[in-house]
Amino acid sequence: MTAAAALSVEKLCLEFRTRSGIVRALDNVSFSVGKGETLALVGESGSGKSVTAYAVMGILDPAGRVSGGRAMLGGLDLLSASQRELAKVRGRKMAMIFQNPRTALNPIRQVGRQIADVLIRHGDVTRKGAPAAAVEMLRAVGITDPVRRAKTYRFEMSGGMCQRVMIAIALAAKPSLLIADEPTTGLDVTTQAVIMGLISDLAQKLGMATIFITHDLALAGQRAARIVVMHAGHVVETAPTRELFANPRHPYTAELIAATPDSATSLDALASIPGSLPDLRRADLPPCRYSERCPRKVDRCAQPLPAGAPDAVHTIACWNPVPERGMAAPKINAA
Amino acid sequence: MTTLLDIADVSKLFPAAGGPGTWARIKRRFVGGPTNLPRVHAVDDVSFIIGKGETVGLVGESGCGKSTLVRALTRLIDVSDGTIKLGDRELARKTSRVFARDRDRARIQMVFQDAGESVNPRFTAFHAIADPLRRLRKLRGNALQERVATVARQCGLPVELLSRFPHQLSGGQRARVGIARAIAVEPELLVLDEPTAALDVSVQVVILQLLQRLKREFGMSYLFVSHDLSVVRLLCDRVLVMYLGKIVESGPAAEVFAHPLHPYTQALVAAVPRLHDDSGERLRLTGEPMSPIDPNPQVCRFYGRCPRGMDACTTAMPALQQFGERQVACHFAEEFLPRP
Numbered sequence: 224m225t226a227a228a229a230l231s232v233e234k235l236c237l238e239f240r241t242r243s244g245i246v247r248a249l250d251n252v253s254f255s256v257g258k259g260e261t262l263a264l265v266g267e268s269g270s271g272k273s274v275t276a277y278a279v280m281g282i283l284d285p286a287g288r289v290s291g292g293r294a295m296l297g298g299l300d301l302l303s304a305s306q307r308e309l310a311k312v313r314g315r316k317m318a319m320i321f322q323n324p325r326t327a328l329n330p331i332r333q334v335g336r337q338i339a340d341v342l343i344r345h346g347d348v349t350r351k352g353a354p355a356a357a358v359e360m361l362r363a364v365g366i367t368d369p370v371r372r373a374k375t376y377r378f379e380m381s382g383g384m385c386q387r388v389m390i391a392i393a394l395a396a397k398p399s400l401l402i403a404d405e406p407t408t409g410l411d412v413t414t415q416a417v418i419m420g421l422i423s424d425l426a427q428k429l430g431m432a433t434i435f436i437t438h439d440l441a442l443a444g445q446r447a448a449r450i451v452v453m454h455a456g457h458v459v460e461t462a463p464t465r466e467l468f469a470n471p472r473h474p475y476t477a478e479l480i481a482a483t484p485d486s487a488t489s490l491d492a493l494a495s496i497p498g499s500l501p502d503l504r505r506a507d508l509p510p511c512r513y514s515e516r517c518p519r520k521v522d523r524c525a526q527p528l529p530a531g532a533p534d535a536v537h538t539i540a541c542w543n544p545v546p547e548r549g550m551a552a553p554k555i556n557a558a
Numbered sequence: 559m560t561t562l563l564d565i566a567d568v569s570k571l572f573p574a575a576g577g578p579g580t581w582a583r584i585k586r587r588f589v590g591g592p593t594n595l596p597r598v599h600a601v602d603d604v605s606f607i608i609g610k611g612e613t614v615g616l617v618g619e620s621g622c623g624k625s626t627l628v629r630a631l632t633r634l635i636d637v638s639d640g641t642i643k644l645g646d647r648e649l650a651r652k653t654s655r656v657f658a659r660d661r662d663r664a665r666i667q668m669v670f671q672d673a674g675e676s677v678n679p680r681f682t683a684f685h686a687i688a689d690p691l692r693r694l695r696k697l698r699g700n701a702l703q704e705r706v707a708t709v710a711r712q713c714g715l716p717v718e719l720l721s722r723f724p725h726q727l728s729g730g731q732r733a734r735v736g737i738a739r740a741i742a743v744e745p746e747l748l749v750l751d752e753p754t755a756a757l758d759v760s761v762q763v764v765i766l767q768l769l770q771r772l773k774r775e776f777g778m779s780y781l782f783v784s785h786d787l788s789v790v791r792l793l794c795d796r797v798l799v800m801y802l803g804k805i806v807e808s809g810p811a812a813e814v815f816a817h818p819l820h821p822y823t824q825a826l827v828a829a830v831p832r833l834h835d836d837s838g839e840r841l842r843l844t845g846e847p848m849s850p851i852d853p854n855p856q857v858c859r860f861y862g863r864c865p866r867g868m869d870a871c872t873t874a875m876p877a878l879q880q881f882g883e884r885q886v887a888c889h890f891a892e893e894f895l896p897r898p
Contacts, residue, residue, distance in 0.1 A: 267758040267759070267760060268729075268758055367845065367846070381621075381846065382620070383846075384846070411619035411620055411785055412619075412785060412786075412787065412826060412829040412830055413619060413825055413826060413829045413843050414619070415829065416828070416829035416842055416843075417842050417843065417844075420842055438758065438759070439831065440759070440833065441788075441830075441831040441832055441833045442831040444831070444833055445831045445832075468833060468834060478760070479759065479760070480833065482759045482760050482762075482763050483759050483833055484759075484762075484763075484786075484788040484789055484791075484792050485788045485832050485833050485834075489792070490763075490766055490767055490770055490792045490793060491767070493763045493766075493767075493792070494763070495760055495761070495763040495764045495767070496760035499728065
């Protein structure tokens, strides 16, 4: 998989300097997306999903500092690239869809023009031909009456339509990597199904790698081929979707699945996850950041986490993983 | 089951933006003239009943009028038409301003969406919970202190946290403050507007379990507004599905989700992502919802997005038909009925 990876993030470490100390937001985060593959980053709020995406895109808050690791896109290390190099890559080779489409769009610029801007900058479109090309993009994302819609502003459109415009902007230059950060939070389930379907259709058509960030495990399971589960800045488990649901090995993943309504028939059968995220400013942060909430904690948890083989299909950052269920799973390289 | 809240033919219309300007409207008010101004039909002719101790779910997409309906029946806004009966008392005719000081104000309480936003940021948790007790129960001093501590304990909020401000509390704790202040005055009907929408799954479960426990302990009725169907399924006995101001389907929650009869409910149920589900193709709705500004009363509101969409749908608005315990507003509902 590493050979054909569109993006591979290796041992990414990230800190935020704050008034009350250094927050170690990401620690040794590694994952890769193959060409044309859809990968989901799943975790609760504060697990470091969005910050990972920002680091890759080079749009971190000035207080954030990458303290180690690489993120390879093609032959370029995005983490050490200059702003000028990044500007060439962003939009053209990788693009991002942001969480809230209404705030991400420019409120005082017609949406058609916003798409045209991207096309002029990154696509091979002349200034003259851009408006027509923008209308075509709107048509491609399924907006009815695109000629009229191109002349509207964001406040005139519903949330679902704004998100379609965001997708059109992100895909205008046909990037090879798309990062979608909670693209359907705040949208209705019916709209969510439509938007997610649109993203996967277009990704398939363009052969694009997609990183899909979400807190909704069920939605991730429906759309992604592989899932990366994050907790407090660590990747705790990476596995193909079916494998992960059938056979969650990290205790946190197992609890997350047990807490998601749907697998249980009654409310009493749903399990909550006790405790909360550890304070990432602490100097004595344990090697496993889940260990203080973990029901399967053993003495060995005080040692540095096991390093999974980089090409393993199913990696688990745990010394005492949940025993396998049912039939034999692919070989596991951790612990 | 005895009826607690009986809502009949409730409508709420708002003047639409984009109609005649403000001056024209004011002039018309004084001079008189045609009154057929464009209006948004936020809630259109809605009737339902909530029994004592029952949990009713209200689902529908944003803009369908859920919030307007809820605000109307909690008497935060006035209705354009219809009756709202709480027990034997008719509330719709009292204006919301008068009702704010009514003796029955305490009987309907509301838990708002995101307690981080809906609780006054300059009130500590104690003051947030004490405020309704001061106003509606006229509690003061020691009695107030005791009552707040009791309610906080019932909601699983440690008493040490009562002196904190909302921004010093976690999402789950804030949700508990929101619930505590609503149940402090011992309401009979608690209206919950997406109480867990801002929470992570791990915390969501705890809050839902708390709500269920409180309901059992105090015998309250819940109206649970949400667009998360998997949550509604867990908590609710009965469910109402709303689309563009109208109730299109209602019935026992388990049945409605297992065999949805209205095409909109079918799309809604199909759109919910499930953990153990590999069926790739699913029903996708096309198009945008119809405009709620003076919709044609003869056309089904779902027409245009509906996968069926026959001619009959454009000539007569389907009325709610009764099928056993269930009600559906669709001309073709019978076709979807499970065969006996």
